[in-house]
Amino acid sequence: MIEVRSLVKSFGSHRVLDGVSLRVEKGESVVIIGRSGGGKSVLLKHLIGLVQPDAGEVLIDGENIARLNERELLRVRRRFGMLFQGAALFDSLTVAENVGFVLAREKQHTAAEVAKAVEEALEMVELPGTQSKKPSELSGGMRKRVGLARAIVYRPEIVLYDEPTTGLDPIVSDSIDQLIMRVNQHLNVTSVVVTHDMRTARRVGHRILMLHQKRMYVSDTPENLFHSTDPVVRQFIDGVSDPKEHNL
Amino acid sequence: MKLGAKAWINDWLEGLGRISQLLREVLQSAFTHRLDGSYFINQIYFIGVKSQSVVLITGAFTGMVLAAQTYFQFHKVKMDTATLAVVGVSMCSELGPVLTALMVAGRVGAAMAAELGTMRVTEQVDALRTLAAHPVDYLVVPRFLATLVAMPLLTAESIVVGIAAGYAVGVQLLQIDPTYLWHNMLRYTDPNEVVAGLTKATIFGGIIAIIGCYKGMSCGEGAEGVGKATTEAVVYSSISILIVNFFLTLALNRILE
Ligand SMILES: Nc1ncnc2c1ncn2[C@@H]1O[C@H](COP(=O)(O)OP(=O)(O)O)[C@@H](O)[C@H]1O
Numbered sequence: 214m215i216e217v218r219s220l221v222k223s224f225g226s227h228r229v230l231d232g233v234s235l236r237v238e239k240g241e242s243v244v245i246i247g248r249s250g251g252g253k254s255v256l257l258k259h260l261i262g263l264v265q266p267d268a269g270e271v272l273i274d275g276e277n278i279a280r281l282n283e284r285e286l287l288r289v290r291r292r293f294g295m296l297f298q299g300a301a302l303f304d305s306l307t308v309a310e311n312v313g314f315v316l317a318r319e320k321q322h323t324a325a326e327v328a329k330a331v332e333e334a335l336e337m338v339e340l341p342g343t344q345s346k347k348p349s350e351l352s353g354g355m356r357k358r359v360g361l362a363r364a365i366v367y368r369p370e371i372v373l374y375d376e377p378t379t380g381l382d383p384i385v386s387d388s389i390d391q392l393i394m395r396v397n398q399h400l401n402v403t404s405v406v407v408t409h410d411m412r413t414a415r416r417v418g419h420r421i422l423m424l425h426q427k428r429m430y431v432s433d434t435p436e437n438l439f440h441s442t443d444p445v446v447r448q449f450i451d452g453v454s455d456p457k458e459h460n461l
Numbered sequence: 462m463k464l465g466a467k468a469w470i471n472d473w474l475e476g477l478g479r480i481s482q483l484l485r486e487v488l489q490s491a492f493t494h495r496l497d498g499s500y501f502i503n504q505i506y507f508i509g510v511k512s513q514s515v516v517l518i519t520g521a522f523t524g525m526v527l528a529a530q531t532y533f534q535f536h537k538v539k540m541d542t543a544t545l546a547v548v549g550v551s552m553c554s555e556l557g558p559v560l561t562a563l564m565v566a567g568r569v570g571a572a573m574a575a576e577l578g579t580m581r582v583t584e585q586v587d588a589l590r591t592l593a594a595h596p597v598d599y600l601v602v603p604r605f606l607a608t609l610v611a612m613p614l615l616t617a618e619s620i621v622v623g624i625a626a627g628y629a630v631g632v633q634l635l636q637i638d639p640t641y642l643w644h645n646m647l648r649y650t651d652p653n654e655v656v657a658g659l660t661k662a663t664i665f666g667g668i669i670a671i672i673g674c675y676k677g678m679s680c681g682e683g684a685e686g687v688g689k690a691t692t693e694a695v696v697y698s699s700i701s702i703l704i705v706n707f708f709l710t711l712a713l714n715r716i717l718e
């Protein structure tokens with residue numbers, strides 16, 4: 214369903230991705246792990262056309278979206294939902310307006326239908342009754358949930374998550390993990406989760422990909438990965454820093 | 462030195478190219494996509510309210526100082542009653558539109574750059590794009606059209622206030638005969654001056670909005686990026702207004718002859 218072929222991306226002279234390839238099947242839940250600043254967010258943004266590659270292809274059901282312009286991409290993006298690292302809620306709008314944003318702009322829905330869909334989405338993320346709140350009144354975990362509600366309310370086929378649990382306490386993180394698993398089961402979506410939280414990776418991923426030195430280093434099931442003897446993988450999973458990086 | 466100048470000209474041309482491209486997208490979108498009516502009205506309201514105090518104060522004091530200075534010169538040649546005519550002509554064709562535009566650039570252009578810049582660095586613009594909305598349709602077009610509508614209104618307001626303040630200074634402070642003062646102002650201020658002034662105002666409105674939005678949408682990372690975008694929006698739109706004004710004066714003089 215999603216296929217990336219030899220993706221290359223630089224910002225100025227700084228190369229971030231250098232020949233990344235990956236494949237995600239329909240209904241699969243894939244986790245991408247890797248070091249901070251390693252280009253995980255940049256890779257994720259390529260999948261939905263927010264960033265255009267310097268070289269390589271991004272195929273969504275066989276269609277190369279790297280060649281589409283912004284207007285053509287709008288049609289493709291309707292099939293996606295994305296949860297941003299900082300939730301990226303529109304702070305001038307209420308929670309209900311945020312969550313109902315896409316549906317309210319599509320003319321075929323009545324206001325009552327939109328309100329009902331928003332209510333259901335907020336119930337799914339366990340935040341019922343918060344419709345009239347402003348994003349500034351919410352905690353970090355609540356913002357993430359509203360962001361998730363906004364991403365799933367219009368029933369996308371693919372959901373992308375950028376660091377869904379980073380910066381949250383372990384208990385809130387746990388509830389977000391459970392939400393992701395619930396969305397996968399109930400809405401039957403394909404999902405791609407970017408994280409450096411190993412607990413999230415283990416729980417929500419059918420398969421884990423590791424981005425290392427600008428390329429895909431491994432692709433394996435969580436069991437195999439956690440029992441891997443590869444030094445690079447081990448180092449990341451055990452959270453051991455490289456001795457050479459100590460002398461800061 | 463030579464290299465620096467070359468890089469600077471390159472940057473400048475590139476910026477101009479990108480702004481032209483944004484302008485083209487805005488015009489295309491304005492003609493092909495339905496405008497969100499309430500969002501548009503909100504923007505006009507915001508621009509109007511935000512600019513009231515500065516427009517009134519600059520309009521009034523410019524009219525007053527112009528009346529006083531003109532009188533000091535004209536009094537020597539016994540042309541006291543022509544004082545307000547000078548105020549009228551200058552306010553309508555030059556000072557009204559230019560000063561209003563500079564004030565609006567400082568308030569509204571800066572606010573647009575800061576708001577869109579903040580949305581960009583907090584990924585709200587990316588979020589908008591993932592939610593199948595084109596940022597130009599949703600963010601830029603309403604601001605652009607609202608500024609286009611608001612600027613002539615604010616300019617007309619500043620012209621009226623300027624002339625009224627000049628009149629008050631002439632009559633109350635300088636003891637000029639009110640009837641002749643008013644009569645001469647109407648006689649020498651051609652309606653074409655007003656048309657020229659309001660045309661300029663509309664064009665300046667377009668410059669303010671397009672530069673403010675461009676700077677916001679292309680803002681660099683973090684709080685520093687937003688600050689830089691805001692400052693640059695004000696500086697570039699102010700300079701553009703002054704330069705464009707000169708050429709507009711020449712062109713409109715030809716057209717409205
Ligand atoms: N829009 C951009 N302009 C310039 N550099 C960028 C941009 N987006 C990301 N980068 C750079 O790309 C690198 C990878 O960033 P990112 O994908 O956010 O890493 P992470 O794996 O932590 O998500 C970083 O060095 C970052 O500075």
Ligand SMILES: [Mg+2]
Binds near residue numbers: 253254255298375
């Ligand atoms: Mg990231």
